[in-house]
Amino acid sequence: MGAMAKEKMLVSMALALLITVHVGTSTSTAAHQATQHEEEEEEEADRIVALPGQPKVSFQQFSGYVTVNEVAGRALFYWLTESADQPLSKPLVLWLNGGPGCSSVAYGASEEIGPFRINGTSSGLYLNKFAWNTDANLLFLETPAGVGFSYTNKSSDLMDTGDRRTAEDSLQFLIRWMERFPRYKNRELFITGESYAGHYVPQLARAILKYNANSKHPINLKGFMVGNAVTDNYYDNLGTVTYWWSHAMISDKTYHQLINTCDFRRQKNSNECESLYVYAMDQEFGNIDQYNIYAPPCNHSDGSFGPSRQTMCLPHQPHKKFRQLSGYDPCTEKYAEVYYNRPDVQKAFHANTTRISYKWTACSEVLNRNWNDTDVSVLPLYRELMAAGLRIWVFSGDVDSVVPVTASRYALAQLNLKTKVPWYPWYVKKQVGGWTEIYEGLTFATVRGAGHEVPLYKPRVALQLFRSFLQGKPLPKS
Numbered sequence: 001m002g003a004m005a006k007e008k009m010l011v012s013m014a015l016a017l018l019i020t021v022h023v024g025t026s027t028s029t030a031a032h033q034a035t036q037h038e039e040e041e042e043e044e045a046d047r048i049v050a051l052p053g054q055p056k057v058s059f060q061q062f063s064g065y066v067t068v069n070e071v072a073g074r075a076l077f078y079w080l081t082e083s084a085d086q087p088l089s090k091p092l093v094l095w096l097n098g099g100p101g102c103s104s105v106a107y108g109a110s111e112e113i114g115p116f117r118i119n120g121t122s123s124g125l126y127l128n129k130f131a132w133n134t135d136a137n138l139l140f141l142e143t144p145a146g147v148g149f150s151y152t153n154k155s156s157d158l159m160d161t162g163d164r165r166t167a168e169d170s171l172q173f174l175i176r177w178m179e180r181f182p183r184y185k186n187r188e189l190f191i192t193g194e195s196y197a198g199h200y201v202p203q204l205a206r207a208i209l210k211y212n213a214n215s216k217h218p219i220n221l222k223g224f225m226v227g228n229a230v231t232d233n234y235y236d237n238l239g240t241v242t243y244w245w246s247h248a249m250i251s252d253k254t255y256h257q258l259i260n261t262c263d264f265r266r267q268k269n270s271n272e273c274e275s276l277y278v279y280a281m282d283q284e285f286g287n288i289d290q291y292n293i294y295a296p297p298c299n300h301s302d303g304s305f306g307p308s309r310q311t312m313c314l315p316h317q318p319h320k321k322f323r324q325l326s327g328y329d330p331c332t333e334k335y336a337e338v339y340y341n342r343p344d345v346q347k348a349f350h351a352n353t354t355r356i357s358y359k360w361t362a363c364s365e366v367l368n369r370n371w372n373d374t375d376v377s378v379l380p381l382y383r384e385l386m387a388a389g390l391r392i393w394v395f396s397g398d399v400d401s402v403v404p405v406t407a408s409r410y411a412l413a414q415l416n417l418k419t420k421v422p423w424y425p426w427y428v429k430k431q432v433g434g435w436t437e438i439y440e441g442l443t444f445a446t447v448r449g450a451g452h453e454v455p456l457y458k459p460r461v462a463l464q465l466f467r468s469f470l471q472g473k474p475l476p477k478s
């Protein structure tokens with residue numbers, strides 16, 4: 001592995017030399033050459049030679065920090081896994097996880113769409129057969145500062161970060177990252193993500209369009225896709241309670257009480273409403289995995305069953321009872337927390353170079369608890385971004401009870417979009433992958449039997465969804 005990576009490094013150094021020579025004989029200035037040389041050095045410094053326990057791969061990987069705010073000392077951590085085959089002709093896809101406060105390295109990269117999975121002893125990696133980097137260059141970003149390896153030198157930042165700063169810093173990240181990787185400057189960019197990234201993704205898309213309006217070097221943003229996405233407080237909450245009732249997780253009585261007592265528009269519930277949520281979860285749900293209501297929970301090493309996840313509260317659901325995600329291997333998050341805290345792993349990643357004072361965690365509770373600002377609804381953003389001509393896809397794993405399919409459908413219905421292709425089942429390997437409807441300006445698709453982290457539970461089906469999205473084609477009708 002080491003030898004192979006070294007060879008690759010030599011090849012790329014030779015290439016760099018060629019480029020420099022070529023530029024030298026053209027009309028470019030010495031200053032330009034110097035800048036280009038610095039960029040290449042910066043990029044090379046970020047190259048991942050090999051991660052501990054990693055199988056052989058034929059794609060290039062880079063990771064490291066990009067400073068997004070000098071005054072506060074905020075730096076965001078990224079991990080780029082390029083496509084093995086013709087990476088230069090493939091788009092760039094940014095993936096974001098939600099929380100708020102959760103890491104794209106922990107979830108997106110290690111459990112969902114990334115090329116590697118962490119094995120059961122956290123001592124090695126194995127290949128994900130349905131990784132999305134077959135079709136695109138994948139950029140995982142830990143955002144905002146305070147998530148994963150991303151840090152701030154101003155500790156008070158952790159107490160007042162919200163949607164606003166996340167969008168601003170993520171935009172700065174993209175601009176500066178492209179300076180480091182000039183080959184991506186004019187590349188087609190798609191932004192993807194799930195859950196609370198239902199806020200980050202359209203907010204970042206808007207920030208990019210705003211930046212482009214006044215920039216000589218616009219970012220070539222083509223579209224975005226979000227899954228089980230937090231979208232609109234009122235319709236998300238209504239849809240969630242309705243899902244619980246329609247999936248027999250709660251009684252008729254509790255359902256009616258929730259509907260009649262809770263003001264779904266409010267950020268903070270009244271005590272009366274809060275106690276109804278607590279009753280539903282403690283007395284009626286049972287020990288299920290709310291992120292995939294039909295999956296088994298994690299069997300901990302001590303033999304006990306129960307939550308492996310951080311108990312995150314989404315801002316529109318301020319009750320504290322969220323339980324873990326689970327899938328084929330419901331303990332995957334645990335492996336990540338062991339693996340990414342290993343000093344040899346951090347060294348290989350060029351991560352934690354400033355000796356961060358706390359451990360790497362899949363989600364930051366501090367950020368989550370102190371989230372400063374959140375949009376009540378991102379539907380107005382959808383209208384704006386559709387008008388700007390972006391390709392927009394919204395998907396939903398239909399056995400998630402945290403941001404369920406009913407929530408997405410209620411929310412999207414508010415857009416009153418004209419149907420272009422009526423509701424139909426879409427197929428993967430002759431099985432119904434889910435259902436879809438194509439509207440003017442937006443495509444909606446469900447993924448049958450998938451929980452909150454769709455690519456974790458239905459990797460093959462999710463890859464088809466991603467391919468169709470990238471191609472801008474309707475999902476397969478057979």
Ligand SMILES: *[C@@H]1O[C@H](CO)[C@@H](O)[C@H](O)[C@H]1NC(C)=O
Nearest residue numbers: 067070072073074075153354
């Ligand atoms: C944060 O502080 C450390 C220690 O002083 C420094 O090395 C690092 O460059 C700072 N980070 C940023 C982004 O300014």
Ligand SMILES: *[C@@H]1O[C@H](CO)[C@@H](O)[C@H](O)[C@H]1NC(C)=O
Nearest residue numbers: 053119120121122123124125
């Ligand atoms: C994990 O990977 C390491 C390194 O390849 C290997 O030694 C170990 O046996 C693997 N463990 C499991 C449970 O697969």
Ligand SMILES: *[C@@H]1O[C@H](CO)[C@@H](O)[C@H](O)[C@H]1NC(C)=O
Nearest residue numbers: 298299300301302303304305
């Ligand atoms: C749960 O884990 C314990 C110890 O690791 C093991 O003995 C037990 O068989 C497991 N139970 C199930 C249902 O997998």
Ligand SMILES: *[C@@H]1O[C@H](CO)[C@@H](O)[C@H](O)[C@H]1NC(C)=O
Nearest residue numbers: 148149352355356358359360
């Ligand atoms: C960073 O490294 C220090 C040791 O130098 C370690 O104590 C800390 O847990 C690490 N933090 C993260 C976020 O990786």
Ligand SMILES: *[C@@H]1O[C@H](CO)[C@@H](O)[C@H](O)[C@H]1NC(C)=O
Nearest residue numbers: 160161162164165372373374
């Ligand atoms: C916190 O939220 C308020 C609005 O609720 C906003 O005006 C302020 O800029 C936010 N603070 C930061 C640091 O983003």
